[in-house]
Each structure stands twice: as structure tokens, then as C-alpha cells.
Amino acid sequence: MNTFTRTVRDAVKFFLRNGYSSREELDRWQAIIRQSAESETADDYMAMVTRNLTKAYDLQVGRAGALKRHQGISRFTLNYLEPKLRTELDRRILASADLIQLNRKKAIDTTLSRFSGWASSIPSADSIALNGIQGTMRQTADHIQKAAERVDYEARRVMIDQNHKLIANIDNVIATSNNAIAAIWHSHWRRPGYEFREDHKERDQLYYLIRGNWAQKNGYVRAGPAGYLDEITQPGEEVFCQCYVTYIYNLRSIPEYMLTQKGQKFMESMKAAQEH
Known part of the structure; x- marks a missing residue:
């Protein structure tokens, strides 16, 4: 005391x-x-x-x-x-x-x-x-x-x-x-006793595009259903929020639905080059 x-x-x-x-x-x-x-x-x-x-x-x-x-x-x-x-x-x-x-x-x-x-x-x-x-x-x-x-x-x-x-x-x-391309949101909503926000729970495991990244500038990627990371509150921004994001830096880790046609072609050409 x-x-x-x-x-x-x-x-x-x-x-x-x-x-x-x-x-x-x-x-x-x-x-x-x-x-x-x-x-x-x-x-x-x-x-x-x-x-x-x-x-x-x-x-x-x-x-x-x-x-x-x-x-x-x-x-x-x-x-x-x-x-x-x-x-x-x-x-x-x-x-x-x-x-x-x-x-x-x-x-x-x-x-x-x-x-x-x-x-x-x-x-x-x-x-x-x-x-x-x-x-x-x-x-x-x-x-x-x-x-x-x-x-x-x-x-x-x-x-x-x-x-x-x-x-x-x-x-x-x-x-x-x-120059991260995207981020995956992680919520601790399963942790016993953690007072999670409902909207943060809904973001869990969603992929958010980082606006203006190099892959977007080259026309390889587009925002998925979750949208852009800058459109939502950031991890730790709201009081006592303990969520975090993991960042993606290469196209291989981007879900297919976020790749444009140009992006898919680019990935195929990269794959073909590696096989030869």
C-alpha cells in the first residue's frame, strides 16, 4: 500500500x-x-x-x-x-x-x-x-x-x-x-476476460490493403472486401485496445482476390522464371 x-x-x-x-x-x-x-x-x-x-x-x-x-x-x-x-x-x-x-x-x-x-x-x-x-x-x-x-x-x-x-x-x-503492401488484423477476443470491442472481433484475420503501396502503384493489387487499413482505427489507438496487425511485404502472401489481372500475370511470370 x-x-x-x-x-x-x-x-x-x-x-x-x-x-x-x-x-x-x-x-x-x-x-x-x-x-x-x-x-x-x-x-x-x-x-x-x-x-x-x-x-x-x-x-x-x-x-x-x-x-x-x-x-x-x-x-x-x-x-x-x-x-x-x-x-x-x-x-x-x-x-x-x-x-x-x-x-x-x-x-x-x-x-x-x-x-x-x-x-x-x-x-x-x-x-x-x-x-x-x-x-x-x-x-x-x-x-x-x-x-x-x-x-x-x-x-x-x-x-x-x-x-x-x-x-x-x-x-x-x-x-x-x-513499403508494406497489406496487413492482417489480429484480435484477442478469444482470450478469457479480455474486454474486446465487437467491431475489432469482426476484423480478426481480415486483410487490409495499405494505400499507395508499391504493388498498388504498379497495378498489381486492389483492396479486398475489408478495404484499406487507413479507413479503420489503428491497433492500440482506442483506449485499452490490445489488437495488433501482421504486415505483408511480398505478393506471394497476398490473397488471390486482392490481386488484379496484371498482378496475377506478374505472379505467373515470376513462377515460370523460377521453374526455368
């Missing part, structure tokens, strides 16, 4: 035991709670975010995990793109730290306003015992403590979401730099 949650708990216990005695007492406790919340500084978030996202980055780029989603792209190419990918990491670190701070400030303000409303409505200690309202007050106290606990929970959720956004951005840089 962090300092903030522990302090909120102590404040709640104090008012349950002693009741509301004065505005000064409430102000004193509010100041203590805020101080404990602010003891975790922006530097702490930056360190946490940097640690988490750098770990994800190392897995995808340093250990070449991203190449599983980019069949045909070499480790050499990935190393060549490293400066561009590093820029994505730096951008994501700054965005994540800002978001966590913003969410944290909101959660702290919510907790303080709930606490203030609850504590000032508590009668004196004698009256609490006489009226037997301890049970209801404890229930409300639990809600306040839960709001305090959400501060860290939300920070963890943001980190998971930002990890997926970083991976999607890394993929986008690799795909754009290497």
Missing part, C-alpha cells in the same frame, strides 16, 4: 473514532492527505514510465520481437531504423508520464472532495455511538478508500495501454519504412 492510500485510511479511521469536531481538524487532515499524495513527484512517474516502456522497447527492438509481425524484414533493417524507433519511445514516455500525472491529480481531487463531504457530515463521537450509524459510515469510508486505491490501479492501466501504443507505433514505423 502506498503512502497516499495509507494516509487516507488513517484519516478515515480518525473520523470514525472521533467524529467531526471542527473545520480546523478537517483542514488539517486534508492537508496531510494532499501532502502524502504530492510526496510522489513527477520524477517518480518519469522513472516508472521510462523503466516500463524501455523494457517493452528492448523486447521489441533490442531482442527483435517485432520481427514476428514483419515476416521478411531482417535484423539489419531493424537496426537501421533504430534512431527513428528510439524517437517513438521518447515521445511515448513523455505522453505517458503526462497522462498518469493528469489522471492522478483527478483521482486525488475526487478522493479529497469525497473525504471532505463524508467527514463533515459525521456527528460527534457520542452521537455516533447513540445513533448506531457506524455501519453506513463505514460503507461510505470504504468508497473513499477505494477511490484512493484507484490512483495506482489507473496508473498501471495507463502503463499497459501505453505499452500497446508503443508497440503499434514501432510496427507502423517498420511497415512505412519498408
Whole structure:
């Protein structure tokens, strides 16, 4: 349990035991709670975010995990793109730290306003015992403590979401730099407990053409029934989306229904050349 949650708990216990005695007492406790919340500084978030996202980055780029989603792209190419990918990491670190701070400030303000409303409505200690309202007050106290606990929970959720956004951005840089032709969407809708979006489930295993790719410019491919990748929200773009796409770089892996007549002829001539 962090300092903030522990302090909120102590404040709640104090008012349950002693009741509301004065505005000064409430102000004193509010100041203590805020101080404990602010003891975790922006530097702490930056360190946490940097640690988490750098770990994800190392897995995808340093250990070449991203190449599983980019069949045909070499480790050499990935190393060549490293400066561009590093820029994505730096951008994501700054965005994540800002978001966590913003969410944290909101959660702290919510907790303080709930606490203030609850504590000032508590009668004196004698009256609490006489009226037997301890049970209801404890229930409300639990809600306040839960709001305090959400501060860290939300920070963890943001980190998971930002990890997926970083991976999607890394993929986008690799795909754009290497002229990917199409992408296959993958949804985790079968994973137990995963809150998938219905429209993302429907995209699962569909082939999306990447607009303006070299094969399209040469008249070899056309969009299939699913259309273009830029016509839909991207993987990781919507909050807590964990979908991803695998990219296609060669015509051999493109479904026949996406090849034009010219594309089919080109593939046949390539096949014939290999046989001779």
C-alpha cells in the first residue's frame, strides 16, 4: 500500500473514532492527505514510465520481437531504423508520464472532495455511538478508500495501454519504412476476460490493403472486401485496445482476390522464371 492510500485510511479511521469536531481538524487532515499524495513527484512517474516502456522497447527492438509481425524484414533493417524507433519511445514516455500525472491529480481531487463531504457530515463521537450509524459510515469510508486505491490501479492501466501504443507505433514505423503492401488484423477476443470491442472481433484475420503501396502503384493489387487499413482505427489507438496487425511485404502472401489481372500475370511470370 502506498503512502497516499495509507494516509487516507488513517484519516478515515480518525473520523470514525472521533467524529467531526471542527473545520480546523478537517483542514488539517486534508492537508496531510494532499501532502502524502504530492510526496510522489513527477520524477517518480518519469522513472516508472521510462523503466516500463524501455523494457517493452528492448523486447521489441533490442531482442527483435517485432520481427514476428514483419515476416521478411531482417535484423539489419531493424537496426537501421533504430534512431527513428528510439524517437517513438521518447515521445511515448513523455505522453505517458503526462497522462498518469493528469489522471492522478483527478483521482486525488475526487478522493479529497469525497473525504471532505463524508467527514463533515459525521456527528460527534457520542452521537455516533447513540445513533448506531457506524455501519453506513463505514460503507461510505470504504468508497473513499477505494477511490484512493484507484490512483495506482489507473496508473498501471495507463502503463499497459501505453505499452500497446508503443508497440503499434514501432510496427507502423517498420511497415512505412519498408513499403508494406497489406496487413492482417489480429484480435484477442478469444482470450478469457479480455474486454474486446465487437467491431475489432469482426476484423480478426481480415486483410487490409495499405494505400499507395508499391504493388498498388504498379497495378498489381486492389483492396479486398475489408478495404484499406487507413479507413479503420489503428491497433492500440482506442483506449485499452490490445489488437495488433501482421504486415505483408511480398505478393506471394497476398490473397488471390486482392490481386488484379496484371498482378496475377506478374505472379505467373515470376513462377515460370523460377521453374526455368
